[in-house]
Amino acid sequence: MLNPLFLFFLAIVIVAALREPMGSVWTMPPTGAYAENAFFTGLLEGYNTMDVLAALAYGSILVDSIRRLGLSSPADLSYSTILSGSLSTLLMALIYLALTYVGAQSRAVYGIDANGGDVLAHIAAHYFGAYGGVLLGITITCACLKTSIGLVTACASTFAALFPHSFSYTKYTVIFAAFSFAISNVGLSRIIAYSLPCSTFLYPVAIVPHRSLSYRGLIGYRRPLYVWSIVGTSAAAFFDFLRALPPALQNASFMDACLCTAGGASPRIPRDGLGCARADWFLCRRAHLCMAKNAQLLTRRRLFDRMQKYCIPYSIRRGVRVV
Secondary structure (H helix, E strand, O other): OHHHHHHHHHHHHHHHHHHOOOOOHHHOOOOHHHHOOHHHHHHHHHHHHOHHHHHHHHHHHHHHHHHHOOOOOHHHHHHHHHHHHHHHHHHHHHHHHHHHHHHHHOHHHHOOOOOHHHHHHHHHHHHHOHHHHHHHHHHHHHHHHHHHHHHHHHHHHHHHHHOOOOOOHHHHHHHHHHHHHHHOOOOHHHHHHHHHHHHHHHHHHHHHHHHHHOOHHHHOOOHHHHHHHHHHHHHHHHHHHHHOOOHHHHOOHHHHHHHHHHHOOOOOOOOOOOHHHHHHHHHHHHHHHHHHHHHHHHHHHHHHHHHHHHHHHHHHHOOOOOO
16 A cells, blocks of 8 residues: 555656756766766665665565465466566666656756755655645655565564574564664764665675575575675675775774775775775676586586486496497
8 A cells, every 4th residue: 555655646746847847867967976987886876775685685575475375386486576576676667767867857956965855855845835845755654664664574574583582573573663763863864874884785795695596596505605605795895894984983093904905905996986886896796707607517517417317327228338
């Protein structure tokens, strides 16, 4: 119920902005890091959406929901998950594209805002006046409430399963809800600033299991492959975590050696203002290439083992001499 309401009220704002645009997006030049490194800047800013991290928590809920529909075989579960995931990804891409287009138009009137919340507030006030705040409030409430309910229940279920002797599911739900309520009034800009170091560290680590599972059909479950891929990515992501810390912590004396090491971790990784984004891209690419190579070698090995198991005994039974 909440998600259709959110899409309905958001569509009202987007349609109003598209019908009477504030300005042309083609006349707005990129600023800041977007002028030279638009791709890596967008990659790094995308960490703030937390979509990949949320997918780790929502994945089990989605699979359980599909099971309750009557599907039980792995093939049916995989097909339904891929189909629903592809559809939701397409719809989310369209929503993000529309918001990006509308937000770029608002620069002609309001310039560059501090965060996306301020952009939406200005757009709603421009087209709907005093009622724009009410419309935006309903939209944000529907959007955040559905997300918070899903995250609180997913985190509570996960922690109750990992630590069954500590707290019950109900107590974990209350703890996570109270913690979220406590930090919700800090302000969007501060929340982004505080969460950026954590997301910079967690995002590359979370991407590796996502990509690793795509090779599982070829190589099966190879625990060392998963473990060492995550260990290597975590080591590199830790230095990006240090570089993303607030200036007050970076200026501390004990951080000098760590930041010096982080700045020269690898001469092959470009180190500019977007070094952490480029490092993540470089290291994830290297990890995926190594995993693909290992998958290819392991697949060949499995085929050879099957040939030895089936083909050679069959040849011996037929009287064929095997050299």
